[in-house]
Amino acid sequence: MxxxxxxxxxxxxxxxxxxxxxxxxxxxxxxxxxxxxxxxxxxxxxxxxxxxxxxxxxxxxxxxxxxxxxxxxxxxxxxxxxxxxxxxxxxxxxxxxxxxxxxxxxxRLKRSVSVLDQPFIFDLTNRTLSLVVRVAGQVRRYHTDGPLRYYLGKDKYLVHEAGSALCRLERSTLPQHAGRRIVVMRLLKILQPPKRCSDLPRMCNVSVPAEGELFAFGQRAWYRDVDKPGKGNEILRLLYDAPDDGEQASGQSS
Structure with missing residues (x-):
């Protein structure tokens, strides 16, 4: 031990x-x-x-x-x-x-969740958000484009070259998402200070939110609609519909 x-x-x-x-x-x-x-x-x-x-x-x-x-x-x-x-x-x-x-x-324990609002470590340099989801007796891998990429036409830019944070997914309570089953992502704690890439376009409006705030592209929150078709949303649906533990699960390795 x-x-x-x-x-x-x-x-x-x-x-x-x-x-x-x-x-x-x-x-x-x-x-x-x-x-x-x-x-x-x-x-x-x-x-x-x-x-x-x-x-x-x-x-x-x-x-x-x-x-x-x-x-x-x-x-x-x-x-x-x-x-x-x-x-x-x-x-x-x-x-x-x-x-x-x-x-x-x-x-992958540090990126594993079994309830929707379970904290996980997110590497701010990752192009994708990748989690192991353990729910309803299943073990599934969830992948989606991360919240820290900047799109300019057909070009995609990675915004940060260093940094990590404790984050969580959660059910959206934003007014614009009322009546829909939407998942957003919140930054809980900065673990390693973020460092932006030096070659970003000047108009890049993507950045790491303050602790306690949601990830966003400019003024628009990063989100996923769990009821849209697709394998990724199917996995998010399992988490969205799973009962909560009554506490924020945090049993992960650092």
């Missing part, structure tokens, strides 16, 4: 100083396969007294440190403890063991 310290892949490292507390099971009621083991940081070693006042261990990006249940089930000892304590049953164990666990899935 280790604390991943690299944003490029699973590089083990030491836990932060004075990290002490308790491992606990965090179930996903809507998708049990996406349940997690998290670490609760507490002031002392009495869980009945300090657990509720503690906080989940996080990475610097704000994501919650966790062991995915899919990985925990690969450990006979952890699997035995989870079954013994009634946290998972034999039927779920069978599903976990039947599901192939690829290394690619681990690398």
């Amino acid at each position: 280790s604390y991943t310290v690299s944003s490029k892949g699973p590089v083990p490292g030491p836990f932060p100083p004075a990290t002490h507390g308790f491992l606990y099971f965090h179930p996903d009621a809507h998708n049990p396969l996406q349940s997690q083991i998290r670490f609760r940081v507490t002031q002392d070693h009495d869980p009945t007294r300090s657990f509720s006042s503690g906080h989940d261990l996080t990475y610097g990006s704000g994501f919650t440190w966790h062991i995915p249940l899919t990985r925990a089930a690969q450990s006979p000892k952890l699997r035995e403890m989870l079954v013994r304590d009634g946290l998972i049953d034999d039927a779920l164990v069978a599903q976990l063991q039947a599901r192939p666990l690829s290394r690619l899935e681990f690398y």
Whole structure:
């Protein structure tokens, strides 16, 4: 068990100083396969007294440190403890063991969502928005043109050459989208300061929004209509129609 310290892949490292507390099971009621083991940081070693006042261990990006249940089930000892304590049953164990666990899935955890408003890390230099969507018992890959490209006639320009941010998709409440099922994208936190490309046309009006604001092309919000035809919108529809967890899921690697 280790604390991943690299944003490029699973590089083990030491836990932060004075990290002490308790491992606990965090179930996903809507998708049990996406349940997690998290670490609760507490002031002392009495869980009945300090657990509720503690906080989940996080990475610097704000994501919650966790062991995915899919990985925990690969450990006979952890699997035995989870079954013994009634946290998972034999039927779920069978599903976990039947599901192939690829290394690619681990690398993509920072761009994986199972509810619509789940935060993910977006590389501001990417031409596309690419996510792994785990919902309704399915694992799908969602790709669409990113919100940070500038179009001038037939030419397309990448706006930034550096930068990353914590973002989320969400249901639009904008007046112009009333009566339609529209998804927009909000920037939550800048992780690496953005750096604009030097060869952009002077009239380029695409930029990184302020923290808490929506991505937009000029004055028009970047959006996707989930009811339009197409494979990408079909995947967004699954997220749009999925029940919310009641909390913003943040169990991702940084």
